[in-house]
Amino acid sequence: MTETSTVTPTELLDGSLTTPVGSPRYEGANIRTWIGFKHFMYLTEEAILEYFRERGAGAERLYHTYGLGLEIVDHSVSLPATLGVDDKVTATVEPGTPKPGHGAPFKVRLTVERDGATVTVLTGKVRVALVVLKDAPGDVRPVPAFLEPYTVPEVAALADAAGADADGPAGAEVAAGEVPGLLAPAGSNAFLWSWRIPYFYCHFSDRLQHSGYVRAMEEVVDRFLADRGISIRTMLVERGWIPVVSRARVRLLADAFMEETLHTVFTVQEIVKDVMYTATFDTYVHRDGRLVHTATGTIMHGYAVSRGENAGSLAEFDATTRAALLGAGR
Template structure:
């Protein structure tokens, strides 16, 4: 069995599904590759998710992933995922694209992983005992909000965009709760819905300005389990406009239990646009007053 402190390097490729604009890969699939790298680290040490679940009654759960995306990733790139255990439940992950005889760093991430107790089974081996947690909320602290009326009305206070979705089985794992990648998908979708609601949809800006969406940072953190078939109330709002070229957005997710909204996840994203045509093709677009007003709600 490979030692816990040693780094694992896994060869992989992005999925074709992620090439939504030209042949560039979207941020969601960067985070999917991070997940594959982390699972490869456990597998190399004899603790793949199947072994952990059936033999030790443990479910692998990414509870936090914070990533920087310094360069684009292309659909045909071969990627080396370098995963280092940095102590406790924490990992450092690097994704390096191998292209044209050289290497390009396309992601740096910090990841927290918990092995959640699912059922009674064999005693947990010492090398992985430090990863074990009773629940996701044993790793992070949930936020509770009183709610005696309509959750959407309460959460939309202050101009937040709210989207409610049902936690269907394909968002979940272990026949129980929404997994980390389910919230990554939710972050992608709530941003898309928010932009359309504000009149600056991805398609509109591409058609009218040749602006292509880019993401330079993203973080998704689980707080409390959202259970299969619960309704997840998801908010999104823009905080700061950064250097007139990027906006900082925040997502929060809640479920209603009794008269309380319980936070289940939180996320942040730094988003901008690359110019897709003309002399400045490839440069970051400057967010003009009309776009800033739409993003911040000043025109509502």
Template sequence: MTSTRNAPAGTLPRDDSTRVVLRPRYEGSNICTWIGFKHVNYLVEEAVLDHLRQRGFPAGELYERYGICTDITEIDTRMWTAYHIDDVAVATVRQAEGPGQELRFVVEMIADRGKPVRTVTAKVGVTLRKDVRGFPAEPVPAELAALVVDRIGTPQEPVAASGDDVIAQLTENRNAFGWSWRVPYPYCHFTERLQMSGYLRLMEEAVDLFLADRGVSIHTLLSEQNWIPVVPSSSITMLDEVGMEEEIHTVFTVENVFKRLTYTARMDCYVRRDGVLRKTATGTITHGYAVIENRRDWSQVDFDDRLHGALLGDGATS
């Protein structure tokens, strides 16, 4: 492996950006031909990994030779316009300044609509985590030595909870929905840890389950009103590591309903360790709603009384 620049320890080359052409995955085309927020974030992930590859630090080689795991630990994405399945996404990535040992990047994406149109802007944090499974490894490259950590995040302060009904305690007196689930192997990487794409799947599932619990499931509004949820922004930050087959307690809390246009909810994830709950991740997602006009176009609509009341959690109609 060779670096593209001679950089001091703890830094990567910052004097130029990289560019990569990507296409959305077919799996993400759930409603008509539009790409959901999760797969938009997958494009952001791929752009950052390609940036590291072009800078001389491909994730595969970092792991296989040096025992370094490349973990995306923070992703904050703004979606300005929708991607369609056959679109070409042109992503530009540059490194940004940031505190601590986490690498930070800014991603800007455009699509061709007869002229370049801004589609996505994102801020991404990457942690280089030492693999501790015991296999031999070469010395870490000097440019990266000060960036490698033994563990992602830091153990969080314990959250008070007793007994078996953790979800009831975490959601009590809050406009929230929660459930517990076991981390499956396909949501993990580097053999044992939950990865960012797993949290993105979890956030998508949290929205789906929350809406169904409130009587306004995605299928219900699609079949009755031709409405779909649309996402202008989302963010997730890992606070601590989670291992395969650990049980995560997930709480989805509506924090703000802005007029009848959008609502913002927070997702918090906890695990029980040594008899106490500790938060492992937090994130937010903002939704509006749109009516499908034809196979390609949609337009935003105001929340009606049923949806507005469901989001408020009290049956309110104004």
């Protein structure tokens, strides 16, 4: 089934796909020639897009024919090996068993050929929803039956989006000036970064897309570490520590729109065996006097030693690093 086919398939999740997805973008080679976690997730996104294209339901066709926006709404990855800027990556996409109202689930594996062996560099899970666009161009056709189970009127209509804030601040009536104190209370370990959503983080002329949230996750980590006095450059220069990410997840809960202010909260939760830390990522917009929780996520982060007799091993956090990450004395 190709994108130009006139045949309408009867089932979206009808089999697996193995496809080359090329090399990571040069932009991702920030530390030596290793690729950062964001670009692993970009390659996974490319594999998912190709899966839909192969079934005659590519993002462009969905938009122009049915008025639907292909949206990655949940994306979790584990990164068991490094990825280099010149690696050629192959993706395998396996559909899962869908649940009503949750979108279309997939498992994804990225591999490279290295020293005569196939090496897995990523395993992940992705869910896709087809979101009805309010301003779709032209006359759109009715959504075909094979796509209906994965179609929602908005991201917030997903079954697992409701109730995500049972104990959180979303939904509370709050003045704009009260937002910082509510999201990052004094004495907490929460770090708040508020920023205007630019058009180039959005798609369908309207809302922040999944990859925009992945960018935000990467940047809020960078800002948090600098705020705590252990910036990426500081650790590179003074200790030869290279940042590494072993796991990451971003899940969408509601739409955030172009040029809204996205309040991004990053909170380190715990230190694992003094070599990794886990943290949460949550984003909100202040809309109509209320906070709307638009995304949530997690990340597991640490450092690798780049020089000396311990090069290649995970760096062990000292007391200064632990205190900075956990906000001791703040």
